[in-house]
Amino acid sequence: xxxxxxxxxxxxxxxxxxxxxxxxxxxxxxxxxxxxxxxxxxxxxxxxxxxxxxxxxxxxxxxxxxxxxxxxxxxxxxxxxxxxxxxxxxxxxxxxxxxxxxxxxxxxxxxxxxxxxxxxxxxxxxxxxxxxxxxxxxxxxxxxxxxxxxxxxxxxxxxxxxxxxxxxxxxxxxxxxxxxxxxxxxxxxxxxxxxxxxxxxxxxxxxxxxxxxxxxxxxxxxxxxxxxxxxxxxxxxxxxxxxxxxxxxxxxxxxxxxxxxxxxxxxxxxxxxxxxxxxxxxxxxxxxxxxxxxxxxxxxxxxxxxxxxxxxxxxxxxxxxxxxxxxxxxxxxxxxxxxxxxxxxxxxxxxxxxxxxxxxxxxxxxxxxxxxxxxxxxxxxxxxxxxxxxxxxxxxxxxxxxxxxxxxxxxxxxxxxxxxxxxxxxxxxxxxxxxxxxxxxxxxxxxxxxxxxxxxxxxxxxx
Numbered sequence: 001x002x003x004x005x006x007x008x009x010x011x012x013x014x015x016x017x018x019x020x021x022x023x024x025x026x027x028x029x030x031x032x033x034x035x036x037x038x039x040x041x042x043x044x045x046x047x048x049x050x051x052x053x054x055x056x057x058x059x060x061x062x063x064x065x066x067x068x069x070x071x072x073x074x075x076x077x078x079x080x081x082x083x084x085x086x087x088x089x090x091x092x093x094x095x096x097x098x099x100x101x102x103x104x105x106x107x108x109x110x111x112x113x114x115x116x117x118x119x120x121x122x123x124x125x126x127x128x129x130x131x132x133x134x135x136x137x138x139x140x141x142x143x144x145x146x147x148x149x150x151x152x153x154x155x156x157x158x159x160x161x162x163x164x165x166x167x168x169x170x171x172x173x174x175x176x177x178x179x180x181x182x183x184x185x186x187x188x189x190x191x192x193x194x195x196x197x198x199x200x201x202x203x204x205x206x207x208x209x210x211x212x213x214x215x216x217x218x219x220x221x222x223x224x225x226x227x228x229x230x231x232x233x234x235x236x237x238x239x240x241x242x243x244x245x246x247x248x249x250x251x252x253x254x255x256x257x258x259x260x261x262x263x264x265x266x267x268x269x270x271x272x273x274x275x276x277x278x279x280x281x282x283x284x285x286x287x288x289x290x291x292x293x294x295x296x297x298x299x300x301x302x303x304x305x306x307x308x309x310x311x312x313x314x315x316x317x318x319x320x321x322x323x324x325x326x327x328x329x330x331x332x333x334x335x336x337x338x339x340x341x342x343x344x345x346x347x348x349x350x351x352x353x354x355x356x357x358x359x360x361x362x363x364x365x366x367x368x369x370x371x372x373x374x375x376x377x378x379x380x381x382x383x384x385x386x387x388x389x390x391x392x393x394x395x396x397x398x399x400x401x402x403x404x405x406x407x408x409x410x411x412x413x414x415x416x417x418x419x420x421x422x423x424x425x426x427x428x429x430x431x432x433x434x435x436x437x438x439x440x441x442x443x444x445x446x447x448x449x450x451x452x453x454x455x456x457x458x459x460x461x462x463x
Contacts, residue, residue, distance in 0.1 A: 031085070032082075035081055035082045035084070038078075038081045038084075038110065039078050039079070039081055039082070041106075042078045042081065042106055042107055042110075043074065043075065043078055045104050045106050046074040046077075046078065046098065046103055046104050046106070046107075047071060047074065048104075048151045049103045049104040049151050050067060050070055050071065050074070050103065070103075074098070074103070077094040077095070077097065077098055077107060078094075078107060080094045080107070081107065081110060084110060084111065084114045085114055085118065088111055088114035088115040088117075088118055088119060089111065089115060089119070089127065090111070091107055091108075091110055091111035091114070092108060092111025092112060092114075092115055092127055092131060093111070094107055094108075094111070095107030095108025095109065095110065095111050095112075095131075095134075096108050096111075096130070096131065096134045099134045099135065099137065099138040100134060100137065100138075102138075102141060104138075104151075105134065105135050105138050105187070105190075106190075108131055108134055108135065109131075109135070109190055109191065109193075109194040110194075111127075111131070112127065112128060112131040112132075112194045112195060112198065113194045113195075113197065113198045114198070115127040115128070115131075115198075116128060116194075116195060116198030116199055116201075116202055117198050117201050117202050117205070124202070128195055131194075132191060132195070135187055135190075135191050136187075138187070139183055139184055139187040139188075142183045143180045143183055143184065147175065147176045147179045147180075150179050150183060152179050152182045152183055152186070238290045238291075245286055252275070252279045256272045256273075256275040256276040256279060257272070257276050259272035259275075271330065274328045274329050274330070275329075277325075277328075278325070278329065281325075314351045314354040314355060314358075315345075315350045315351060315353075315354055316339055316342055316345055316350050316353050316354060316379050316385075317339075317342055318354060319337060319339070319353065319354055319357055319377055320335075320337055320339075322354065322357060322358060322361070323335045323337070323361075323375060326361050326365070329365075331361075331364070331365055331373060332370075332371070332372040332373065333361075333372075333373050333375055334372055334373065334374045334375065335374075335375040335376075335377075336374075336375065336376045336377070336378075337375075337377050337378075338377070338378040338379070338380075339377070339378075339379045340379060340380040340381070341379070341380055341381035341453070342379070344381055344452065344453065345379065345381075345452060346452050348429075348430065349385065349430055349449060349452055352426045352427075352429075352430055352449075353377070353379060353385050353387065353449070355422075355426065356387050356423050356426060356427070356445075356447055357375070357377060357387055357389065359419045359422060359423055360375075360387070360389035360423065360445040361373065361375070361389065362419065363419050363420070363445070364389060364391050367443075368391040368392070368393075368443065371391050371392050372391065372392070373389065373390070373391045374388070374389070374390045374391070375388075375389050376388040376389075380451075381451060381452055381453035382451055382453060383451060384432070384448065384449045384450045384451040384452065385432075385447075385448075385449035385452075386447070386448050386449070387445070387446070387447040388444065388445070388446050388447075389444070389445040390439070390442045390443065390444040390445070391442060391443055392441060392442050392443075393438060393441055393442060393443055420436045423436060423445065423447065424436065427447050427448075427449065430449055430450070431449075431450050432447060432448050432449040432450055433447070433448050434446070434447045434448075435447075
């Protein structure tokens with residue numbers, strides 16, 4: 001049971017890590033695929049636009065040495081498309097170089113799009129203005145050149161030689177105007193799409209960020225409101241605890257002190273002294289509980305103070321002090337305490353062992369007064385914690401009823417009936433087992449906790 005409990009968080013973490021790695025691989029693959037597509041399309045477009053670069057073709061319409069060099073440079077420039085998201089200014093600069101040299105501006109537009117999305121606002125505006133100027137320059141330059149050197153002439157002049165400037169006659173005025181209008185229209189539309197869509201995506205991302213921040217602020221506000229409500233409830237509860245119990249415990253301490261001074265025999269004096277010490281310890285515990293409830297840390301431990309017989313710090317180390325305090329109250333205890341590896345006991349288990357022993361002894365004092373109570377507490381890292389508290393069922397105390405403690409004080413009706421369920425719940429929460437009930441001629445509280453050294457090693461291995 002404990003192994004499954006400790007292994008489940010580790011398995012969840014492993015599943016989340018595998019899912020995150022899978023999503024990262026898919027994102028990287030998609031990014032590379034889009035980059036390859038843009039690279040191929042860009043090479044084709046730039047190769048067609050080399051007709052507008054002076055010296056790219058010789059008199060025979062064949063690619064010259066300069067043209068070969070230009071194609072190689074185009075390949076190098078388009079390789080920058082793979083860093084478009086991390087460093088968008090690199091394809092922007094490469095595209096601007098291509099546009100100023102008379103080539104296409106497709107790479108420039110891609111760089112502008114990603115610059116608008118990812119760069120700071122001021123930088124994005126500057127890069128957009130520079131890119132737009134280069135695009136305008138490229139459009140004007142394409143319109144001023146001979147129409148045969150314009151790649152869009154392919155749609156108007158059917159002979160391929162016209163694209164290379166070989167024996168190209170002057171086109172008709174309407175044809176030249178159509179080429180210029182197409183060049184201007186495509187350039188303006190492409191520039192508007194790159195800049196407009198870029199700013200739209202940028203605004204959408206910003207709105208999502210603002211919405212995420214607003215959601216976090218709303219959750220934080222709701223959390224603070226809930227915390228204030230819980231704080232108010234804790235204040236009321238702490239005040240009620242203090243007002244209800246502090247006065248009664250103070251009166252008990254005062255009367256027991258007077259009884260200790262005016263007692264007729266030593267037995268009465270000792271009992272009054274023990275009662276006064278327990279009342280004082282209860283007041284200390286009450287102040288600690290009230291302070292913890294007000295601060296929202298009711299389980300916090302504090303140093304032991306004063307000469308209280310009952311220990312203030314609930315831990316395995318103070319179990320012997322707890323046994324001594326119960327013995328001082330006149331209970332016939334027969335303890336066996338074997339406490340080892342106390343420095344490595346987990347905090348939750350440390351406190352749970354003390355509370356289980358305390359509740360078992362309280363039940364014994366209430367329901368089996370005057371009979372001997374056996375207490376066997378063994379704690380070690382390898383074996384875990386074993387708590388066995390038992391008392392006879394058939395033995396009657398000398399001189400009185402089985403429900404009478406010492407001088408006729410009946411404790412059987414005290415308590416809220418939550419002792420045994422509390423013991424079982426503590427054991428279950430820590431992965432242990434609890435068996436409470438008659439066993440033969442004795443009433444036994446038997447609690448077994450798992451080894452805390454093995455549990456810590458399993459958690460470390462899972463992490």
